[in-house]
Amino acid sequence: MPELPEVETTRRGISPHIENKLVKKITVRQKNLRWEVSKNLSKEVSGNTIDKVLRRGKYLLLESAKGTILIHLGMSGSLRVIEATKPAGKHDHVDFILENGTSLRYTDPRRFGCILWHKKGSGIHPLLLHLGPEPLSAEFQHLNLYKNSRGRSVLIKSFIMDSKTVVGVGNIYANEALFLAGINPKRAAGNISCARYKILVSCIREVLNQAIKAGGTTLRDFTNSSGEPGYFKQSLNVYGRGGLVCKICDSTLKEIRIAQRSSVYCTKCQR
DNA sequence: ATAATCACCTGCTCGC
DNA sequence: TGCGAGCAGGTGATTA
Numbered sequence: 001m002p003e004l005p006e007v008e009t010t011r012r013g014i015s016p017h018i019e020n021k022l023v024k025k026i027t028v029r030q031k032n033l034r035w036e037v038s039k040n041l042s043k044e045v046s047g048n049t050i051d052k053v054l055r056r057g058k059y060l061l062l063e064s065a066k067g068t069i070l071i072h073l074g075m076s077g078s079l080r081v082i083e084a085t086k087p088a089g090k091h092d093h094v095d096f097i098l099e100n101g102t103s104l105r106y107t108d109p110r111r112f113g114c115i116l117w118h119k120k121g122s123g124i125h126p127l128l129l130h131l132g133p134e135p136l137s138a139e140f141q142h143l144n145l146y147k148n149s150r151g152r153s154v155l156i157k158s159f160i161m162d163s164k165t166v167v168g169v170g171n172i173y174a175n176e177a178l179f180l181a182g183i184n185p186k187r188a189a190g191n192i193s194c195a196r197y198k199i200l201v202s203c204i205r206e207v208l209n210q211a212i213k214a215g216g217t218t219l220r221d222f223t224n225s226s227g228e229p230g231y232f233k234q235s236l237n238v239y240g241r242g243g244l245v246c247k248i249c250d251s252t253l254k255e256i257r258i259a260q261r262s263s264v265y266c267t268k269c270q271r
Numbered sequence: 272a273t274a275a276t277c278a279c280c281t282g283c284t285c286g287c
Numbered sequence: 288t289g290c291g292a293g294c295a296g297g298t299g300a301t302t303a
Contacts, residue, residue: 073296074297075296075298108281109280109282110280111280112280112298113297161298262295
């Protein structure tokens with residue numbers, strides 16, 4: 001689930017329920033996520049208030065007076081606000097138990113996510129240190145992409161999925177943005193003109209904005225366990241459509257693998 | 272420095 | 288019905 005739009009949807013969904021709420025305690029049932037859940041997490045956070053829920057790339061940042069909880073959802077993670085008494089399922093690894101009888105529950109079958117404590121005053125967390133610009137911010141500019149890609153042979157799809165280039169572009173939206181921009185995913189990043197990077201930047205923004213907007217519809221019943229987003233499915237042009245016809249030109253969409261990730265494109269529309 | 276590959280883990284689908 | 292193979296929305300670490 002979690003590409004940037006899903007993480008942003010999660011942020012918007014949980015923040016009204018946990019901002020300015022006091023954390024009573026944190027229960028860790030499974031500490032072996034991508035990295036071990038910080039040992040001192042409950043000790044550091046209990047009795048403190050979550051002041052703000054921020055997002056940087058696909059990381060969620062729960063800010064308190066003493067520091068920040070970094071949460072990444074990996075491939076299969078999710079966060080829900082539930083009644084604290086609700087029995088924990090097999091993959092419900094961590095509960096942030098709030099004062100009001102609710103709990104922020106972290107669920108992650110594959111355990112590729114992480115939950116890390118970062119004490120205030122210890123600078124920028126190493127995981128956030130080298131991240132590129134937010135795709136929806138003014139810092140994300142085609143001129144920088146153009147300059148940073150000169151002389152590089154990395155494939156354009158891998159280039160835009162690299163968090164040093166720009167954060168938050170996952171496999172689905174890399175495929176979709178390249179389709180909208182008419183760029184073949186196998187093209188070398190260093191071989192793409194400034195004008196085309198300008199188009200690509202606006203297509204990345206467009207596709208993410210659309211998805212966030214669609215994600216908004218699942219916001220309403222966010223605390224329910226349902227809310228699984230089929231919302232963007234129908235608006236996908238290429239992802240998951242290998243072998244089917246291009247919606248623009250009717251030719252057959254090609255599916256290949258780039259960096260072990262499925263990549264679908266139209267050989268006619270994308271050059 | 273850059274590019275490609277590996278690794279982490281569970282669950283689901285597909286073909287036999 | 289069972290079993291192995293392969294694949295899945297991510298990304299830091301390792302290798303070449």
